[in-house]
Amino acid sequence: TSSLFVFSLLFWSESNPDDERSSCDRCDLRLSCNCSYDGFTRVPVVTDRALTLDLSFNNITMVTVDDLTGHRQLRALSLHGNRLAVIHLSAFDSLWSLEELDLSDNQLTALNHKWFSKLGALQKLNLLNNPYSCLGSPPVFQGLARLRTLAFGGPALEELKIGDLSGVTQLEELTVHANNLTRYESGALADIWPLGRVTLSLHNPFLTNVPLASDVLSDVSYPETPLILEDLHLIGKETVQPLYASARRRVRYITLRNVFVSDEAIVNFLVVFNGVPLTCFSVDSVTLTGEGRWTPANWTYHKSFDEFFIRNIVVLDVFHFVSFLNLGFLLQYPRKVSLINGKAYVMPCQTSGLLKNLQYLDLSDNLLTDMTLKETLCGGHSPLTDLRVLNISGNALKSLSMVRWLVVKLSKLTHLDLSRNGYSSMPLSCSWPHTLRYLNISRAKLTAITPCLPTTLEVLDLSNNDLKNFYLVLPALRELYLSGNKFLSLPSGELFPNLQTLKIQSNTLNMFNRSDLQLYRRLQNLQAGQNKFVCSCDFVPFLQSVIKGHGDVYLTDEEESYVCDSPLYLQGEPVGQVRLSVVECHRVLFVSVSCGVALFVAILVCILLWRLHAFWYLKMTWAWLKAKRSSRRHRGRGDSEALLSFDAFVSYSERDASWVENFLVPELEEPRPRPLTLCLHKRDFLPGQWIVDNIMSAMERSRRTVFVLSENFVQSDWCRYELDFSHFWLFDGHAGRDAAILILLEPLSKDDIPKRFYKLRKLMGSTTYLEWPQEEERTGEFWRSLRNALRGEEDDD
Numbered sequence: 001t002s003s004l005f006v007f008s009l010l011f012w013s014e015s016n017p018d019d020e021r022s023s024c025d026r027c028d029l030r031l032s033c034n035c036s037y038d039g040f041t042r043v044p045v046v047t048d049r050a051l052t053l054d055l056s057f058n059n060i061t062m063v064t065v066d067d068l069t070g071h072r073q074l075r076a077l078s079l080h081g082n083r084l085a086v087i088h089l090s091a092f093d094s095l096w097s098l099e100e101l102d103l104s105d106n107q108l109t110a111l112n113h114k115w116f117s118k119l120g121a122l123q124k125l126n127l128l129n130n131p132y133s134c135l136g137s138p139p140v141f142q143g144l145a146r147l148r149t150l151a152f153g154g155p156a157l158e159e160l161k162i163g164d165l166s167g168v169t170q171l172e173e174l175t176v177h178a179n180n181l182t183r184y185e186s187g188a189l190a191d192i193w194p195l196g197r198v199t200l201s202l203h204n205p206f207l208t209n210v211p212l213a214s215d216v217l218s219d220v221s222y223p224e225t226p227l228i229l230e231d232l233h234l235i236g237k238e239t240v241q242p243l244y245a246s247a248r249r250r251v252r253y254i255t256l257r258n259v260f261v262s263d264e265a266i267v268n269f270l271v272v273f274n275g276v277p278l279t280c281f282s283v284d285s286v287t288l289t290g291e292g293r294w295t296p297a298n299w300t301y302h303k304s305f306d307e308f309f310i311r312n313i314v315v316l317d318v319f320h321f322v323s324f325l326n327l328g329f330l331l332q333y334p335r336k337v338s339l340i341n342g343k344a345y346v347m348p349c350q351t352s353g354l355l356k357n358l359q360y361l362d363l364s365d366n367l368l369t370d371m372t373l374k375e376t377l378c379g380g381h382s383p384l385t386d387l388r389v390l391n392i393s394g395n396a397l398k399s400l401s402m403v404r405w406l407v408v409k410l411s412k413l414t415h416l417d418l419s420r421n422g423y424s425s426m427p428l429s430c431s432w433p434h435t436l437r438y439l440n441i442s443r444a445k446l447t448a449i450t451p452c453l454p455t456t457l458e459v460l461d462l463s464n465n466d467l468k469n470f471y472l473v474l475p476a477l478r479e480l481y482l483s484g485n486k487f488l489s490l491p492s493g494e495l496f497p498n499l500q501t502l503k504i505q506s507n508t509l510n511m512f513n514r515s516d517l518q519l520y521r522r523l524q525n526l527q528a529g530q531n532k533f534v535c536s537c538d539f540v541p542f543l544q545s546v547i548k549g550h551g552d553v554y555l556t557d558e559e560e561s562y563v564c565d566s567p568l569y570l571q572g573e574p575v576g577q578v579r580l581s582v583v584e585c586h587r588v589l590f591v592s593v594s595c596g597v598a599l600f601v602a603i604l605v606c607i608l609l610w611r612l613h614a615f616w617y618l619k620m621t622w623a624w625l626k627a628k629r630s631s632r633r634h635r636g637r638g639d640s641e642a643l644l645s646f647d648a649f650v651s652y653s654e655r656d657a658s659w660v661e662n663f664l665v666p667e668l669e670e671p672r673p674r675p676l677t678l679c680l681h682k683r684d685f686l687p688g689q690w691i692v693d694n695i696m697s698a699m700e701r702s703r704r705t706v707f708v709l710s711e712n713f714v715q716s717d718w719c720r721y722e723l724d725f726s727h728f729w730l731f732d733g734h735a736g737r738d739a740a741i742l743i744l745l746e747p748l749s750k751d752d753i754p755k756r757f758y759k760l761r762k763l764m765g766s767t768t769y770l771e772w773p774q775e776e777e778r779t780g781e782f783w784r785s786l787r788n789a790l791r792g793e794e795d796d797d
C-alpha cells in the first residue's frame with residue numbers, strides 16, 4: 001500500500017500543476033475579474049465566486065481539465081487574443097452558468113463539439129479568427145439551445161457544409177468571416193430563423209466566386225434582417241452580381257462596411273436594387289476609387305429608399321471628382337440623410353432643394369463654416385421645410401447668431417445639435433423656431449449664457465464649456481447637461497420647475513444640500529460626481545443618505561466618483577466611505593460639554609479639598625516656608641542667645657485672654673523672687689508687621705512657648721500657626737526639648753482635638769502638660785509647677 005501511496009502522490013503532483021499557476025485577484029465588488037494584459041501563460045487562479053472573467057490579451061496557450069473547475073457561477077469568460085492552441089475536451093464542463101464565451105483571435109486549428117457539450121446556458125459564442133478551416137463534425141453547436149449570438153470564421157475558413165450549424169435555430173446576431181471561403185453547400189446557413197443582424201466578410205467570393213457569394217447571401221437574406229457586408233472590393237459590374245441574391249429576397253437594410261467602390265459599381269448597385277423596397281442603405285468606411293462620373297446612371301426606381309447613411313468616406317482622387325449631382329434623382333426619397341466625417345465643406349443649396357422629403361439631416365464631423373452653412377441652408381430660405389433634426393456637430397462654425405438666423409424659418413425643427421463647434425459667445429437675444437425642444441451646444445467655448453436660449457427647450461446640453469453660472473428660467477426643461485464647466489454651486493432649482501435630469505459632473509462644486517435639491521421640484525436623476533467636494537459635517541451625512549436612496553433624487557452615476565477634495569486628510573476618499581467623528585462634527589457641543597464637565601469636576605475637587613481642609617494646609621505650608629526663610633535670616637545674624645529677651649511666649653486664643661490677663665500675667669510677672677518676662681501678642685507685637693512675622697520673632701526671642709489649650713485654642717487659626725511654628729522651632733534643634741509647655745485650661749483629651757492638628761496631638765502625647773485645676777486650693781500648686789517648668793530649664797542651660 002505504501003508504494004501505491006507514493007505513486008498516487010507522484011501522480012497527484014504531476015496531474016495537478018497548480019503550483020505553476022499564478023493567481024489573479026483583480027476582481028471588483030461586482031465579482032467581475034479583469035485579468036487582461038497581464039502576461040499569463042496559463043489560466044490563472046481566480047476566485048470561484050467570479051461572475052465574469054476577462055483573460056484577454058495574455059499569452060495563454062492551453063486550457064487544461066482543471067483550470068476552470070469550480071467556476072460554477074461564471075457568466076462570462078473571455079480568452080480573446082491569446083495563443084490558445086489546446087483546450088481539454090472537458091475544460092469547460094463545470095461552467096454551468098456560462099452565458100458568454102469568447103475564444104476569438106487564438107490558434108485553434110480545429111473545433112471540438114465536446115468543449116461546448118455542457119454549456120447549456122451559453123448565449124454568446126465568439127470563435128472568430130482562429131485557423132480552423134471548417135467547423136468540423138459532429139456539429140459543434142449541437143447542444144447550444146440558448147445560443148443567440150454566434151460569430152465564427154477567419155482567414156483559414158474554407159468550407160461550410162449543410163449540417164455544420166445544426167442545433168443553431170434562431171439567432172439575434174450572426175457574424176461569419178469567410179473571406180477565403182471556397183466551398184459552400186447551398187443551404188448551410190439557411191435553417192436559422194428568426195435571424196437578427198447578419199455580418200458577412202466575403203472578400204474573395206465576391207471577387208472570384210460569384211455563385212458561392214450568391215449562395216451565401218441568399219441563405220441569410222430576409223426583409224427584416226439587416227445585412228452588413230464587410231471587406232468588399234466592388235470594382236466592376238461583375239462584383240456587384242452576388243447582390244442580386246439579396247435583392248431577390250427583398251432585403252431592406254444593407255450596410256457596406258470597409259469597402260472600395262468604383263463609380264461603375266455604384267451605378268450597377270442601383271440597377272441591382274431597382275424596384276427593390278430597400279429602405280436603409282448605409283456605408284461605413286468607404287473609399288471611392290472613381291471620379292464621380294455617373295453618366296450611365298439611369299433613373300432607377302427606389303421609392304422605399306428612406307434612410308441614407310454614409311460615414312468615413314475617402315475620395316481617392318478628390319481633385320478630379322466631379323459631383324454627386326447625377327445621382328440627384330435619388331435624393332427625392334429619403335427622409336433621413338447622414339453624411340458624417342466626409343470632409344464635406346458645403347452642401348450646395350441646389351442639392352438641398354432636391355431633398356424634398358428630408359426630415360433628418362446629419363452633417364456632423366465635416367468642414368462646414370458659417371459661410372458654407374449659409375449656402376447649405378440657402379441663406380435662411382431653406383427648402384428643407386420638413387426638417388425636424390439638424391445635426392451640424394463637429395464642424396468649424398463660430399457664430400450663433402448666424403445659425404439661429406439660418407434655422408429660424410425651419411418651422412418644424414425640434415432638434416438642433418451644434419456641439420463641438422467654435423461658439424464662444426451668445427447674442428443677447430435670439431429668435432428660434434417655436435418647435436425647438438432639443439439644443440446641444442456642448443464642447444464649445446461659451447463663457448456665459450444669455451436669454452438667447454429658447455424657453456421652449458426640453459433638453460439642453462451645455463457640457464464642456466466655460467460656464468460659471470446659470471440664471472435663466474427654462475420652464476419646459478426636462479434634461480440639463482452642465483458637466484465639464486466651472487460651476488461652484490448647483491444652479492437654483494427654481495429656474496427649472498420641470499427638470500428631471502441634471503448632469504453636472506466634473507465641475508468645481510464644493511457641496512450641495514437638501515434645501516438646494518428641494519428647490520428642484522421634479523428632479524429624479526442627478527449626476528454630480530468628479531467635483532471638488534468639501535467633506536464637511538453637513539455634506540457627508542447628507543450625501544450618504546442620498547446615495548442610500550433616501551429622498552426623491554437618485555444619484556445615477558457611480559458612487560465612487562463622489563470623492564472628497566478637502567480637508568486634506570480626506571482628499572481622494574470616496575464620500576460614501578468617509579466616517580467623520582463626533583469631535584469634528586459637533587465641535588461647539590463637544591466644547592461646551594467638555595467645559596461643563598471640567599467645571600463640574602473642578603467644583604467637585606474644590607468641595608473635596610475644602611472638606612479635607614486642603615486650603616488650610618496650603619496656607620500653613622506657605623506660612624511655614626516663609627517662617628523658615630526668615631528664621632534662617634535671623635540665625636545668620638549670629639548668636640541666638642543674645643536675642644532671647646523673654647522667658648516665654650504665650651500663645652492663647654483671644655477668648656481665653658481674660659484668663660491670661662487676669663491670672664497668668666499677674667502671677668508670673670509678679671516679682672517673687674524674680675519676675676518672669678512674658679511675651680504677649682497683644683502687648684509685645686510690633687504694630688505694622690505681618691502677624692506671622694511677629695509670631696515668628698516673638699517665638700524666636702522667647703526661651704519657651706506656653707500654649708494655653710482650650711476649645712477656643714483649637715478654634716483659632718493663629719494659635720495653630722503658633723503651635724506649628726513652635727513645632728518647627730522645637731525640631732529645628734534650635735531650642736531645647738521642652739521648649740513648649742502646654743496648659744490645659746479645661747479638660748481636653750487628645751481625642752477631642754481634630755485629626756488634622758496632628759502636631760498638637762503628638763505634642764500632647766510626648767510632653768507633660770499642666771492642667772488648670774478647677775478647685776481654688778490647688779492653683780498654688782499649679783503656679784509652682786508652671787514656674788518650675790519655665791525656670792527649670794534655665795538651670796539646665
Ligand SMILES: *[C@@H]1O[C@H](CO)[C@@H](O)[C@H](O)[C@H]1NC(C)=O
Pocket residue numbers: 034035036037052054
Ligand atoms: C479589462 O481591462 C481592459 C483594459 O485594461 C479593458 O479594455 C477591458 O474592457 C476590461 N474588461 C472588462 C470586462 O471590463
Ligand SMILES: *[C@@H]1O[C@H](CO)[C@@H](O)[C@H](O)[C@H]1NC(C)=O
Pocket residue numbers: 037038039040057058059
Ligand atoms: C507574449 O509573449 C511574447 C513572446 O513570447 C511577448 O513578446 C509578448 O509581449 C507577450 N505578451 C504579453 C501580453 O505578455
Ligand SMILES: *[C@@H]1O[C@H](CO)[C@@H](O)[C@H](O)[C@H]1NC(C)=O
Pocket residue numbers: 155156179180
Ligand atoms: C485568406 O485571406 C487572407 C486575407 O484576408 C490572406 O492573407 C490569406 O493568404 C488567404 N488565404 C489563406 C489560405 O489563408
Ligand SMILES: *[C@@H]1O[C@H](CO)[C@@H](O)[C@H](O)[C@H]1NC(C)=O
Pocket residue numbers: 267271296297298
Ligand atoms: C440606361 O438606359 C439606357 C436606355 O434607356 C440603356 O441603353 C442603358 O443600358 C441603361 N444603362 C444601364 C446602366 O442600365
Ligand SMILES: *[C@@H]1O[C@H](CO)[C@@H](O)[C@H](O)[C@H]1NC(C)=O
Pocket residue numbers: 340362364389391392393415416417
Ligand atoms: C449628432 O452627431 C453626433 C456625432 O455624430 C452624435 O454624437 C449626436 O448624437 C448627434 N446628435 C443627434 C441629435 O442625433
Ligand SMILES: *[C@@H]1O[C@H](CO)[C@@H](O)[C@H](O)[C@H]1NC(C)=O
Pocket residue numbers: 393417419420440441442443459461481
Ligand atoms: C451633445 O453632443 C455631444 C457631442 O456630440 C454628445 O456626446 C452628447 O451625447 C449630446 N448630448 C445629448 C444630450 O444628446
Ligand SMILES: *[C@@H]1O[C@H](CO)[C@@H](O)[C@H](O)[C@H]1NC(C)=O
Pocket residue numbers: 489511512513514515516
Ligand atoms: C445650502 O447651501 C446653500 C449654498 O449652496 C446655502 O445658501 C444654504 O444656506 C444651505 N442651506 C442649509 C440648510 O444649510
